[in-house]
Amino acid sequence: MKRRADECGGPLDAPPDDGAEEAANDVEWRRELWAAARCAGILLALLLLVDWGSGRVTPWRSALWLTLTGLLFVLLYPARVSAGRNWLASRQLVRERRVRTDLLVSVRCLDGISPRLLLRDALGGRVEIEPEVLVRNPQLWSLLDAGARKAAAGGSLLCGTTALRRIALRVDRETAHAVFKASGLE
Structure with a gap:
């Protein structure tokens, strides 16, 4: 992170010193993260299940499905x-x-x-x-x-x-x- 200093040598773009008691976080973030992971996991399971049912399971197809679901997780990451x-x-x-x-x-x-x-x-x-x-x-x-x-x-x-x-x-x-x-x- 690039920082600029004021006349006293302190960083200007750093947050001011505030006590930890005053910080707040999104309380729903963890639930949204698990929802993104579940969506990606369910898609991976379905894709592998369809491949297994059709007899087309191969390592390269499994790697493709894993990559696809990883990309979905990255897109859904809150x-x-x-x-x-x-x-x-x-x-x-x-x-x-x-x-x-x-x-x-x-x-x-x-x-x-x-x-x-x-x-x-x-x-x-x-x-x-x-x-x-x-x-x-x-x-x-x-x-x-x-x-x-x-x-x-x-x-x-x-x-x-x-x-x-x-x-x-x-x-x-x-x-x-x-x-x-x-x-x-x-």
């Missing part, structure tokens, strides 16, 4: 989203991307088959996450929202307050729904 005071990170299979939430310059909603939220900071950091991760993890949302409010107050957040407001409404709606469901008032 990003692990975590956040702390003034930072948000998304760890892919090979790479981690971070943004400083207190230095955000833009937040954009990318619509498509899978909606995405694109966050950019003043240091050039860029993270793309699913808004659903924030909706189902209120702690992640709270940390992102606190940093975004600092960025807006500091004048660095130039565009994206509407996207953040929409996510805030969804988080509030889902939280209220969960409270009503838990209390039996649904």
Whole structure:
């Protein structure tokens, strides 16, 4: 990771020192990882079963099916989203991307088959996450929202307050729904 130093010699793009008690992770990530592994494993089992049933099992075909299911696993591998005071990170299979939430310059909603939220900071950091991760993890949302409010107050957040407001409404709606469901008032 390339780091830039300020006048005191400290790295600017490293997350600020925040206690471990303030960090939050996506609570559903492990379940999504196992779902990706199950999908790949079931496909491998089905492909080998069809080959075995037709009498075409060979080592090279088995290697082909293993490669194909490995590729499927890589495609389905979920990003692990975590956040702390003034930072948000998304760890892919090979790479981690971070943004400083207190230095955000833009937040954009990318619509498509899978909606995405694109966050950019003043240091050039860029993270793309699913808004659903924030909706189902209120702690992640709270940390992102606190940093975004600092960025807006500091004048660095130039565009994206509407996207953040929409996510805030969804988080509030889902939280209220969960409270009503838990209390039996649904």
